[in-house]
Amino acid sequence: MRFLLGVLLAAALTAQTSSNQAEALWRQHDYFGANDAFRALVEQHPKDANLKVRWGRLLLERFAPVDAAGLFNEALAIDPKNAGAHLGLALIAEEDFEGSAIDEAHKALASDPNLVEARELLAKLALEDSDLKTAREEAAAALKLNAKSMAAEAINASADLLEHRDAGEWLNRIATEHPKDGAGYESIGFFLQLNRRYDDAITYFRKAIAVEPDLWSAHSQLGLNLMRLGRESEAHQELELAFNNHYADLPTKNTLKLMDKYGDFKTFREGQTILLLDKKEADVLRLYIQPEFERALATYQKKYEITLPRPVQLEVYPNHEDFAV
Known part of the structure; x- marks a missing residue:
């Protein structure tokens, strides 16, 4: 019995270490290494729904939503109430502006009421739909779960800017609490460009890059918005920089292909x-x-x-x- 318990403990520690290694490779932007590590882990532990969810999130981040959706659905087949899997499906639906994003986010919260990312997503979805009241309410709920939720702070700042209010409080919080993270400014830029305020969007994408120079998604968004204003040379430089650093989503790739045809x-x-x-x-x-x-x-x-x-x-x-x- 003691020997069996030792074997089980060793196996558990090995799995934990391997999972940590996969996550570490992901954080270090070694996406191929992280993908291989998650694949090996899932092969070893095919009934671990959470491993499938994390692998799916990696694939979703690396522009493979179809494969990611497959993993999220596999996770739900194992654990129908897996909050992470429902959130993953919500994120995929959100990218395509599909109504199911809201349903999946609520399913995630039903399984885990403290899942702050689901609240942040609901706030984002509301603001995308120009429902500023609901966006602020969901952002407030996210901040109750995490007082330093940068996504919620960016939602509030964006709502203020869209209503031509002073967004100083939220911008100060982003700058103070997240001094080296550009995602908050990038989020603000996204909502400004969604409302066709391209000059203002460019300002915030530049802010994002200033605090996090290797935020390649912001470089891509900056390039796309520069192109909207006819500034093709600057746009090409930003898009190419993003692409050369392995940020190869469809808008980046396809826009560069189009620009190659300008001749x-x-x-x-x-x-x-x-x-x-x-x-x-x-x-x-x-x-x-x-x-x-x-x-x-x-x-x-x-x-x-x-x-x-x-x-x-x-x-x-x-x-x-x-x-x-």
């Missing part, structure tokens, strides 16, 4: 307009598009009684996939 286009600048047309058809299409472009711009400015502060860029793609990017 196939001609750019026409006239007055307040910038027109991008494929070289093969540029001279013909410009005859039709340029006058309509100018007429639409004049109509818009007259209707809303404004003068646009910068040129408007119109890009015409003959390839649907380029347009989709």
Whole structure:
């Protein structure tokens, strides 16, 4: 009996150490090593739902949501009330703006009422839906669970900025409590760009990078927002930097592919307009598009009684996939 208990204890310690090693590799950004470690662990312990959840979270972070969803569902088959698995499915649904994200987050909380990340996600989902009241309520609930929840602080700061209020209290808390973590500023930038406040979003993505220079997701978001303002050279630099450091989500990859094709286009600048047309058809299409472009711009400015502060860029793609990017 004593020998058997010793064997079981040794096995438990080995599993714990291996799990710690996988998590450590993940924290060190050795994603391939962490993936191999989690795979080996799950093969050794196929009925451990929590191992599957952690492996799924790694895959979700590394742009493999389909594989991650498979692992979360496998975990739920073992443990139907696994809060982490429900949260994982909620995070996947949130990325696609699916309504099931809210249901899965609530299921996670039903299993674990103290799961602060689920509260943070519900606050984010509410703010994405422009429901500032619910967003603040969920952020307050998250802060009750964790008084230094950076995600909740960023939600409150974002809500204040979107309502043109003073967000100083929350920004000060982020700066004081999380001086080397840029995720809070990145979150604020996300909500600003979601509301088409691109200049303001760029400011916060730069803040995120200033405190955490290797936050490659912020570099990517900065690049995408610079591109929205027609600053292609700066945008390409940021996107390429993110990609070269293994941040290869679909927007980053596809935008870089599109920018590589810009050599196939001609750019026409006239007055307040910038027109991008494929070289093969540029001279013909410009005859039709340029006058309509100018007429639409004049109509818009007259209707809303404004003068646009910068040129408007119109890009015409003959390839649907380029347009989709």
